[in-house]
């Protein structure tokens with residue numbers, strides 16, 4: 001079985017092709033880079049509409065296959081921006097209908113975990129998934145991926161991006177803030193908000209902007225923002241690791257590009273004698289290959305239903321999905 005997957009929950013359009021053994025035959029993507037401000041759902045949808053067909057062509061070219069070789073269409077069903085999801089679903093339905101092959105909608109967050117397991121060899125990790133739109137600590141337990149902790153308001157990447165835009169550093173903020181943070185060792189106290197196993201970044205964001213506006217050096221604010229936010233992430237991941245008694249920690253999502261976060265998380269893992277894993281950057285952020293691989297996993301467990309089961313689910317929860325391909329967690 002050859003599966004073609006289409007991703008487009010947020011600002012990046014991705015098309016991937018994966019075979020039933022998990023061999024990634026192609027992965028092509030194109031991010032929307034806004035001229036100013038953040039991402040508007042409608043603009044993301046227009047970006048997908050303009051890019052899906054060219055990316056399908058590029059992915060086919062990369063794989064050396066033709067449309068007639070495709071056996072299954074997978075698409076990201078949610079969670080994500082409504083207009084973006086609907087555009088992707090419409091494209092996926094049209095493709096499946098025109099090729100007369102089955103279609104399956106998949107959970108985007110689980111896609112991140114599964115492409116991570118596929119590309120790193122991690123078996124049963126506690127996963128920290130941190131991106132512009134999501135912040136979750138995920139681990140497998142009793143037939144499903146459970147959310148051990150998550151943000152109660154904005155995502156980690158979004159916090160950094162909003163900070164960056166507010167202080168005139170542009171979008172996306174991650175790489176610029178990381179670079180500036182390297183120039184400082186001066187820690188300014190900022191709100192550290194962990195509630196049980198959940199996180200909150202909005203107070204931290206407001207406080208960081210205020211510090212900058214009150215005259216603190218931008219390098220110091222960037223450094224302190226990173227140190228505070230990443231400590232929060234590491235604390236919750238550490239507790240999930242201790243509770244679940246798992247032996248692997250995995251980092252994924254666009255914020256995984258950050259060297260300081262990687263360093264902090266891998267030190268924590270080492271202290272717990274756990275292995276640290278991170279997929280190649282290409283498969284950390286949103287990509288089509290993770291959607292195609294999810295299609296394969298769903299297909300191999302008879303979870304591919306008909307066209308009637310393809311409506312998008314904007315708030316699709318990680319723990320809403322049965323995961324029969326992971327019988328039980330190896331301890």
Ligand code: ATP
Pocket residue numbers: 009010011012130131132133134156157158160161172173174175178253254255256257258259284285286
């Ligand atoms: P999702 O749909 O999973 O929420 P996304 O649309 O946010 O994904 P990604 O490419 O996964 O897309 O992540 C982008 C985010 O990663 C942005 O918020 C960006 O600022 C952040 N980021 C990128 N590089 C770095 C970095 N070096 N340090 C911190 N954050 C970074």
Ligand code: FE2
Pocket residue numbers: 108112131134253285286
């Ligand atoms: Fe994502």
